[in-house]
Amino acid sequence: MEILKAVYQLASDEADVRARAEALAVEQSVEMPASAIRSEFARRETLGRVGAIERVGERDFRVTLHLAAATTGHECGQLMNMLFGNCSIQEDVRLVDVELPDSLLEAFPGPRFGVGALRARLGVAARALTCTALKPQGLSPDELGALAGVFARAGIDVIKDDHGIADQRYSPFAARVRACQRALDAAMRETGRRVLYAPSLSGSPKALHEQVRIAADAGVEMLLATPMIMGLPTFHELVSESIRVPIMAHPAFSGALRIDPPLFYGKLFRLLGADAVVFPNYGGRFSYSRATCEALATTALGPLGAHAPAMPVPAGGMTVERVPELLAVYGRDVMLLIGGGLLSAGDALFERSRQFVDMVAAGAARAA
Amino acid sequence: MEILKAVYQLASDEADVRARAEALAVEQSVEMPASAIRSEFARRETLGRVGAIERVGERDFRVTLHLAAATTGHECGQLMNMLFGNCSIQEDVRLVDVELPDSLLEAFPGPRFGVGALRARLGVAARALTCTALKPQGLSPDELGALAGVFARAGIDVIKDDHGIADQRYSPFAARVRACQRALDAAMRETGRRVLYAPSLSGSPKALHEQVRIAADAGVEMLLATPMIMGLPTFHELVSESIRVPIMAHPAFSGALRIDPPLFYGKLFRLLGADAVVFPNYGGRFSYSRATCEALATTALGPLGAHAPAMPVPAGGMTVERVPELLAVYGRDVMLLIGGGLLSAGDALFERSRQFVDMVAAGAARAA
Numbered sequence: 001m002e003i004l005k006a007v008y009q010l011a012s013d014e015a016d017v018r019a020r021a022e023a024l025a026v027e028q029s030v031e032m033p034a035s036a037i038r039s040e041f042a043r044r045e046t047l048g049r050v051g052a053i054e055r056v057g058e059r060d061f062r063v064t065l066h067l068a069a070a071t072t073g074h075e076c077g078q079l080m081n082m083l084f085g086n087c088s089i090q091e092d093v094r095l096v097d098v099e100l101p102d103s104l105l106e107a108f109p110g111p112r113f114g115v116g117a118l119r120a121r122l123g124v125a126a127r128a129l130t131c132t133a134l135k136p137q138g139l140s141p142d143e144l145g146a147l148a149g150v151f152a153r154a155g156i157d158v159i160k161d162d163h164g165i166a167d168q169r170y171s172p173f174a175a176r177v178r179a180c181q182r183a184l185d186a187a188m189r190e191t192g193r194r195v196l197y198a199p200s201l202s203g204s205p206k207a208l209h210e211q212v213r214i215a216a217d218a219g220v221e222m223l224l225a226t227p228m229i230m231g232l233p234t235f236h237e238l239v240s241e242s243i244r245v246p247i248m249a250h251p252a253f254s255g256a257l258r259i260d261p262p263l264f265y266g267k268l269f270r271l272l273g274a275d276a277v278v279f280p281n282y283g284g285r286f287s288y289s290r291a292t293c294e295a296l297a298t299t300a301l302g303p304l305g306a307h308a309p310a311m312p313v314p315a316g317g318m319t320v321e322r323v324p325e326l327l328a329v330y331g332r333d334v335m336l337l338i339g340g341g342l343l344s345a346g347d348a349l350f351e352r353s354r355q356f357v358d359m360v361a362a363g364a365a366r367a368a
Numbered sequence: 369m370e371i372l373k374a375v376y377q378l379a380s381d382e383a384d385v386r387a388r389a390e391a392l393a394v395e396q397s398v399e400m401p402a403s404a405i406r407s408e409f410a411r412r413e414t415l416g417r418v419g420a421i422e423r424v425g426e427r428d429f430r431v432t433l434h435l436a437a438a439t440t441g442h443e444c445g446q447l448m449n450m451l452f453g454n455c456s457i458q459e460d461v462r463l464v465d466v467e468l469p470d471s472l473l474e475a476f477p478g479p480r481f482g483v484g485a486l487r488a489r490l491g492v493a494a495r496a497l498t499c500t501a502l503k504p505q506g507l508s509p510d511e512l513g514a515l516a517g518v519f520a521r522a523g524i525d526v527i528k529d530d531h532g533i534a535d536q537r538y539s540p541f542a543a544r545v546r547a548c549q550r551a552l553d554a555a556m557r558e559t560g561r562r563v564l565y566a567p568s569l570s571g572s573p574k575a576l577h578e579q580v581r582i583a584a585d586a587g588v589e590m591l592l593a594t595p596m597i598m599g600l601p602t603f604h605e606l607v608s609e610s611i612r613v614p615i616m617a618h619p620a621f622s623g624a625l626r627i628d629p630p631l632f633y634g635k636l637f638r639l640l641g642a643d644a645v646v647f648p649n650y651g652g653r654f655s656y657s658r659a660t661c662e663a664l665a666t667t668a669l670g671p672l673g674a675h676a677p678a679m680p681v682p683a684g685g686m687t688v689e690r691v692p693e694l695l696a697v698y699g700r701d702v703m704l705l706i707g708g709g710l711l712s713a714g715d716a717l718f719e720r721s722r723q724f725v726d727m728v729a730a731g732a733a734r735a736a
Binding site: 080091137230316 | 395397400441443452457531535539572619654707711714
């Protein structure tokens with residue numbers, strides 16, 4: 001039987017941890033007393049088993065379960081169900097790592113573009129990339145377009161919608177996407193420099209497929225999605241079947257999941273096809289530690305079968321002044337996302353944005 | 369501006385709570401410094417505002433935000449994004465209640481069947497309902513069908529798939545759904561007593577719509593879905609556009625969300641169309657308190673616009689011996705779900721199942 005390894009951190013006393021791990025293996029597979037299983041096939045081919053148990057803290061253990069890969073049906077939703085379905089409701093359990101067998105790596109081929117093709121599209125071979133966000137909600141399509149034009153002329157590489165910009169009456173998806181892409185096209189003609197617009201997708205599956213079509217018709221070359229809001233299988237279907245451009249994944253609605261961020265954003269979002277993963281940077285409005293952020297970036301870029309790397313996109317409360325520090329931490333394979341930190345410049349928006357671009361370029365020059 | 373009220377529990381010192389609440393209002397709406405907003409419309413029509421702040425514990429405050437209903441686009445995913453998108457990543461925040469204005473109650477009409485139509489389908493006017501689960505994973509369609517037949521002959525009202533039974537090679541969706549419904553049809557002809565089979569839906573949106581069709585063709589009269597695995601907008605689309613039978617919602621993959629269970633399962637799942645909501649009962653393998661479970665049931669059944677009530681379905685490690693206690697706690701508007709507690713009877717499965725049915729009937733007789 002082909003094995004999917006799921007690694008959990010379990011809060012338990014040492015005396016109880018073996019029994020607790022066995023109960024978890026049952027919970028995450030057959031979900032009934034193992035002694036009551038009457039089918040030899042089920043017992044042999046679907047019952048989860050406890051692998052290594054390792055103490056990692058006073059009352060914390062790292063427990064590896066061996067789950068049957070066949071129980072996932074090689075489908076995204078059922079994979080998550082096997083990894084963290086019922087045990088998401090058990091407060092002593094945290095999902096910290098996953099090791100995928102070949103059949104699952106094949107079923108989920110990961111980024112179609114990844115870091116390399118994203119760089120190629122932008123014509124930026126080596127330096128860190130720059131990114132900003134169009135906001136606030138409530139701007140009209142023309143106002144968003146005007147804002148996008150300023151950012152583009154300042155030399156930002158990727159301009160994304162704020163993830164709260166959806167399909168609202170005051171700024172319908174089709175109208176704003178066309179306005180923003182038009183503004184970028186005009187800026188590119190002026191500057192001769194490539195810039196990608198990534199509109200935010202939102203809504204039910206049918207609306208999402210329709211938005212992908214509208215964006216493609218408007219010449220849009222990147223997209224933003226929030227996998228946990230649309231649902232992971234919906235995200236995966238959209239990437240596999242509709243989307244023909246790089247996709248950036250946003251972590252909204254997923255922060256409280258008790259799945260380690262490096263695993264969830266760096267490995268699982270990438271597995272499902274994210275070419276770039278936005279995550280809350282340390283030292284901003286969110287509570288991730290620097291170590292978590294570094295591990296996340298390393299995981300997104302590191303080995304995962306033969307999959308392309310995904311670009312780490314730290315964000316959230318970042319400022320232009322922190323660019324040298326962030327480049328020192330993340331190196332060149334990063335896309336720095338500063339939104340409010342640029343917009344707060346008011347009348348000096350263009351200059352602040354240009355400063356951001358220049359500081360990233362200077363960092364690259366220093367590193368060379 | 370029409371207001372959506374979102375109520376959070378915030379961990380904060382009293383001196384800081386006002387500023388923290390203001391920051392949360394910004395995070396959950398414009399996501400940029402309010403002072404830097406240059407559009408009068410955006411400031412007036414999309415910026416979140418702080419309502420009541422109430423102390424509920426030493427360092428805990430209940431904070432109500434007034435969000436603009438228009439920012440949700442009256443769409444399920446964006447509604448969740450406004451309520452708990454970015455702040456899901458902030459550990460000091462818990463979403464505890466939501467008060468919906470008329471336009472959102474209209475956009476989400478809730479259960480199409482609810483408690484009343486579910487009772488009518490079963491021909492059970494007043495007593496509590498009984499439910500069990502087909503498991504483990506790994507049984508063949510014929511084995512699952514045989515199991516369903518035993519439960520049906522014993523008089524169980526609703527027989528659902530274990531939520532881990534997906535579309536796996538050893539038991540493909542179409543084959544097992546037909547086998548189980550056939551077994552129930554045969555049992556109904558024998559006993560003259562109605563029983564509903566609720567197969568578990570899983571997969572990407574296209575697979576889900578196809579499974580709904582297959583189930584309808586097989587004569588299936590109820591369905592099971594896991595909204596947080598498929599994605600809430602996908603669940604809502606499925607309910608609104610494809611499903612023509614009562615739907616039961618399962619909490620897998622949603623347990624760690626820091627959204628209060630009565631709100632999430634009792635109000636929001638119901639709002640999106642769940643006719644019955646499965647939740648982990650107190651005193652089993654999960655850690656919900658009895659008070660949480662009672663609040664959840666009360667919320668699912670209580671007032672929500674003009675919406676039909678959703679049937680509470682406590683589950684998880686329950687035993688037949690606890691039936692009198694559970695009936696005393698939940699009353700008659702409940703569907704008791706016992707799975708492993710029946711299956712562990714082994715050769716006495718029919719008798720244990722019949723005992724479950726009889727104890728629920730006896731409880732109804734005592735109450736009458």
